[in-house]
Amino acid sequence: MEAQEPNDKPISEEALRILEELRWKTLDFAALRQSCISFVENGKREATVSRWARAKTMASKVGKGLLKDEKAHTLYIKNWLEAIDPRHRYGLNLHRYYDVWYNSESSQPFFYWLDIGEGKEVNAEKCSRSDLQSQCITYLGPKEREAYEVALENGKLIYKKSGASVDTNVEGTQWIFVLSTSRTLYVGQKEKGNFHHSSFLAGGASLASGRLLVSHGELQ
Secondary structure, eight states: OOOOOOOOOOOOHHHHHHHHHHHHHTSOHHHHHHHSSOOOBTTBOOOHHHHHHHHHHHHHHHSTTGGGOTTOOOOOHHHHHHHHSTTOBOHHHHHHHHHHHHHHTOSSOHHHHHHTSTTTTOOBTTBOHHHHHHOBOOOOOHHHHGGGEEEEETTEEEETTTOOBOOOOOTTOOEEEEEETTOOEEEEEOBTTTBOHHHHTTTOOEEEEEEOOEETTEEO
16 A cells, blocks of 8 residues: 655645634634724724723833833834734734724724734735735844844944844845843844844834944944
């Protein structure tokens, strides 16, 4: 009897959709409504004031470090959406779908609407469904973050873990930085749709962020 070849076909979109639906169905509704930007009670759409009050509460949890420094930047709604999304899909893309959901006056919670509800077939302007699903932002954990931590030694910027000088002179690249609320500096190469400013602190609050140019450890 011949051995059967293992089935190495990629999982189909339909199978992924079913798995996603099952994942949502296993969630307790009370937990679901707490993790979404909006929820419905007794069949009525939640008032705008109430929705934004809860969004602010969620943002205070997402914005780690806000209590450490009064100058810390609060996060825009696109950052909130990105941080509370289990996949960390790119916040700008999520915000485009959020606008569609908001204007639709759907009674479904945003993420439910987006993934398995009334909006699952929607393609937002300037962001296709495939771009939404493929552009997921990397969020670093404490240990991973150490590789990007930068210190000033003898007038030069160096990576603390490796001891290498920071050098952004790589053609065709962009380099970004974030200063945490504990005043720790992180520097890395931006990868559009994968590694952004929010990656360094896993969506947490910061004192400053932007781009920079460094040549052999010297700030340009």
